[in-house]
Amino acid sequence: VENERQLLSTAHAVKKAGATILRGGAFKPRTSPYEFQGLGQKGLKLLAKARRETGLAIITELLSEQHVELVAEYADIIQIGARNAQNFQLLIAAARTGKPILLKRGPSMRIEEWLLAGEYVLSNNNANLMFCERGIRTFETYTRNTLDLSAIPILKAESHCPMIIDPSQGAGRADLVASLCKGAVAMGADGLLVEVHPKPSEAWSDGVQQLTLEGFAQLMEELKPFIAAAGRE
Amino acid sequence: VENERQLLSTAHAVKKAGATILRGGAFKPRTSPYEFQGLGQKGLKLLAKARRETGLAIITELLSEQHVELVAEYADIIQIGARNAQNFQLLIAAARTGKPILLKRGPSMRIEEWLLAGEYVLSNNNANLMFCERGIRTFETYTRNTLDLSAIPILKAESHCPMIIDPSQGAGRADLVASLCKGAVAMGADGLLVEVHPKPSEAWSDGVQQLTLEGFAQLMEELKPFIAAAGRE
Amino acid sequence: VENERQLLSTAHAVKKAGATILRGGAFKPRTSPYEFQGLGQKGLKLLAKARRETGLAIITELLSEQHVELVAEYADIIQIGARNAQNFQLLIAAARTGKPILLKRGPSMRIEEWLLAGEYVLSNNNANLMFCERGIRTFETYTRNTLDLSAIPILKAESHCPMIIDPSQGAGRADLVASLCKGAVAMGADGLLVEVHPKPSEAWSDGVQQLTLEGFAQLMEELKPFIAAAGRE
C-alpha cells in the first residue's frame, strides 16, 4: 500500500482477473530501520476502501502486539510474516482475535517447527489457520529464497489447514512467478499469493518480484488448464 | 541393478507403463565403503539384456575415469552423479565418448556453478547435455533433500539443454514422488527420473524412496492431464 | 530458572568460579506450546534475589511488548532472542527502556541483516548494544547449530559493539563447549554465555548442552592461558 491510486487500480485489476482476496501491507517489517515502514493506519483505511469498492477480502500483516485491535478492526485475515513466525506472543494475540490467520514459514524453519508454531494458533481456540510457504533460505543466489514446493503435499498430509504458496517472495524475480504458480497448483496448493503493482519499476519495495496488472491477468489465464488438471475450480 | 529377475521385471513393467529410458546403477557411489557398491560389469550386461528385451534406452552412472570405455560400450546415456558433478576430469572424459550426458546437480551447487560444470561437457565438443535436478542440501529434515523446482524455468532460460527432474532422490520418500512429478511437469520439465522396484522394502539401497511397479503405472496415468495442460506429449 | 534452590546454587557457584553476569530465563520462547514456558514474574523475582545474594548482574529475555516494563524493572541487561531477532517492534520497545540490549543472531540471519537489526536499537537512542552469536542453521546434524566464530572478527571490524559467544546453544552439546570457548576467546570475543545447571540430566530444557557447576569452574580455569594470550583480563 503506497497510495490510494496505486492500491485501488491494483485492486480493481486483480478483482477483474479473478482474484478473491487482496493482500496489502500497512505495517511493513523491513530489514533496515531506514527503509519505508508502511503507512500504518492510513494504509489500513485505504485497504478498507478497496474492499468496499471491489468486494475483495483483505489480508494484512500484524507485526506488533500493540496493533492487534487496530489490525483486527480492518483485516479479514491476519498475516503473520516470516520474521515473526516464531514470535509466539504475537501468534497467541492474533489467534485470540478469532480472525483467520495466515502463518508464513520462517526462512529457516523446519516443517515440524512450522506445524508447532501453528499449534500456538490452534491451541488458542482458533482453527482458521492457513500455512503459507514463501521460500527457505539456502546457499542459492539466483533466487532470493528457495521455494520448497515439497511443503504442499507434506502439509496436506500432516495438517487439515489450507496451504498457500507465495512465489513472489520465494523466487524474488517476476520472471519465475508464472512457472512456480503452475507447479504449486499442480501439486495441490489451495491458494497463491502473488505480488502485483501497476508499475513494478516504481514500487517502493521489492519491485523486481512484482507482476504488472497485465502480467497478472495473463497468469490467471495460463493457470486455468492446470487448475482443471488438478481437479479444482 | 540387483539381479536379472528384479531388473527385467522392472524394465518390462515400466516399458508397459510408458517409460522410454531405463536408469540402472552398475557402479554405485556409496557414502560408506561398507555398503553395496553395485555389480560392475555384470550389472552392465544385465542392463544390455533389458534393452534387448524391451527396447528401452539405458542410462547408467560413470564414476571412474578407469571405466569410461566399459560404460560407454553399454550405455546409451552416461550419468554423472551428484557427488561427481564437479569432478571435472570425469566430465571431460565422459564428454569425449560422444554419448549424451546426464549431469546431476551437486547437493550444494549454485545454478551458476552447475551451468559452468556443463561447460566442461559442451566445450569438449559434446552438445548432448541434459541437466538433472535431484534436490539440494538444506536444513530441512522431513525430506532427504530440498527439490529445487525453480531450477526448471531458470535452466530453460539460461540453457538450450533438456531439464530432467529426479523426485525420488529429491524427496527421499515415495509418498511425495507423485506430487513432485506433477509440479515438475507443470513447470516445464522435459523428463522425470523415478526410482521403481518390484519390492521396495527389499531393495538393497534407498528402498524408502522407490515406487512399486503398480505405483509407477498409476503415476503415469495421473500425470496425463498435467502433461496435456503443459502442452506436451 | 526452575526454582529457588536450583537458581541460587547455580548463581553462587558461577560467581565463585569468576562469572560476572547471570542469564536466566523467566519468559521462555519454546518451539511447541506444550513445553515449559518459564515461570514469568516469579522467575524474575528469583533472579532479583540471586542478584542481591551474589552481586551478579542479571540478563533475561524479553519476548513480548506486553512485558517491557516488567522485564525492565528486574533486568540489568535485556536479551532479544534468536527467534525475535527481526521482531523490530520488540527491538524498538526494548531499546527505549534505555537498558543495555543483548541481541542474539537469528538462525538464518546474514551478518549484514544482523547489523541492520542492531540499527533498530542504535537509532532509538540506545548505544548499549551487544551482539551474541549463537550458531546458524546449516545442514550439519552432529551439532544443533553451526557456531560461526568468523562473526567475531567481522563484528569487531564493522561495529563498535561488544561481541558475546554462546557455545551452548551453538553446539547443543556440553562436550564441545570448552573447546568453543577457547576458540572464541582466542578470536577476540568480549564475553561468553555458557549454560550451567546443578544437574543437567534433570534440567527442564536443553539438558544435553549444559555444564555442571564443576564443569563450569574447570572451564574458567582452562580459559586463563587463552585469555592471557589474547591480551585480555
Added chain:
Amino acid sequence: VENERQLLSTAHAVKKAGATILRGGAFKPRTSPYEFQGLGQKGLKLLAKARRETGLAIITELLSEQHVELVAEYADIIQIGARNAQNFQLLIAAARTGKPILLKRGPSMRIEEWLLAGEYVLSNNNANLMFCERGIRTFETYTRNTLDLSAIPILKAESHCPMIIDPSQGAGRADLVASLCKGAVAMGADGLLVEVHPKPSEAWSDGVQQLTLEGFAQLMEELKPFIAAAGRE
C-alpha cells in the same frame, strides 16, 4: 604455482617464517573450464625444486585417476580437494599409493559423511589420513564459506587422525585469516593451511584470500602465545 620466481620466493619466505610443508597446486579444479587450470607436470617439477632448495615437504592436489602415478612421484602428501571429497574411486587410488592423504571436507558434507569418506582411505590399508576443514556452504555471503571450527573437537573425539584447518578457503578474505588461525590453534588444530602470495593482487586465482609474505611472517609471530596456551609446540 604460477612460475618459478613466484613459487621459490614464497617457499623461502614461509620456510623462514616457520612453515614445514608447502602446498602448491599443479592441477587445479576450477569451477569454469575457461579459468586457469594449473601448470600440470611443469608445476610438479617446480614444487620438487622448491623442496630441494628449502627442505619443505610438498602437498599437492590429485584430481584425476589418470595422474595418480605422476602426482605420487612428486608429492610427499596427496591432497583430495573439496569437490572430490566423495569421488570414492579417486580416494581409493590415492590411498593405494601409500602416501599420506589430506582429505578436505566437501562443502556440503556432514561430518559423519566425511568420516565415512575417510574410511575409503583407511580401509585400503592407508592409515596416514589427515582431515582438513575448509568451510561449509551456508547462506552467509560476507564470507566465502562458513568455517566450522566445531569440527576440530568433533574429529578429535571421533577419529585418531590429525585435523588441519584452512582459513583462507574458509573465509575467502585475507583480513579474517589471522583471527581464524588463533581460534583453530586454541581449539586443538594440528595444522594450518594458509594461502600466501608475494603479490596477492596479481595472483592468478583467489587473490583476495591470500596473505603477503610479510603478513604470513607476522601471523606466525602472533600465533606463538596461542600455541603455548594450547600446550603445543
